[in-house]
């Protein structure tokens with residue numbers, strides 16, 4: 770019988786149940802389980818924080834995450850946080866989303882096929898399941914001599930909160946802070 774490395778000393782890999790939030794939490798735990806490095810204190814902090822972010826659906830930058838972890842727990846290296854984020858994007862636990870201004874954020878999303886709707890005023894990210902049919906993608910590809918094997922779809926708009934004027938735009942905030950600095 771083929772022995773899995775380390776299987777004698779580790780608990781079994783958790784099985785993920787269906788259902789959005791539970792699924793996200795489970796996938797985060799699995800991703801950490803699969804990373805070869807030991808379950809160190811910084812990784813545990815990161816896991817707890819990501820579980821929290823999975824619950825709120827909030828999108829974050831790598832720096833935001835590092836600053837928040839540092840504020841709450843003190844010692845945690847920037848490189849550790851950035852490397853972990855890269856690994857979690859590779860294992861598809863985190864989605865990298867492109868904002869309208871060209872910068873990007875990360876988000877813990879559900880595991881199934883989805884796309885993102887992004888508010889251009891407050892950068893809120895929402896996911897949705899609607900998509901074009903495989904036939905439509907094939908047609909687009911064929912028209913240009915491509916074989917289509919993947920796609921990303923991002924829709925930009927203004928969220929309900931911003932439409933109601935509950936949030937100021939990034940530009941307003943910037944202008945206000947510039948004015949107060951004069």
Ligand SMILES: [Zn+2]
Pocket residue numbers: 864876877878879883884885896
């Ligand atoms: Zn997503």
Ligand SMILES: [Zn+2]
Pocket residue numbers: 888889890891892893927928929930931936
């Ligand atoms: Zn908004």
Ligand SMILES: [Zn+2]
Pocket residue numbers: 882883884899900901920922
């Ligand atoms: Zn799609």
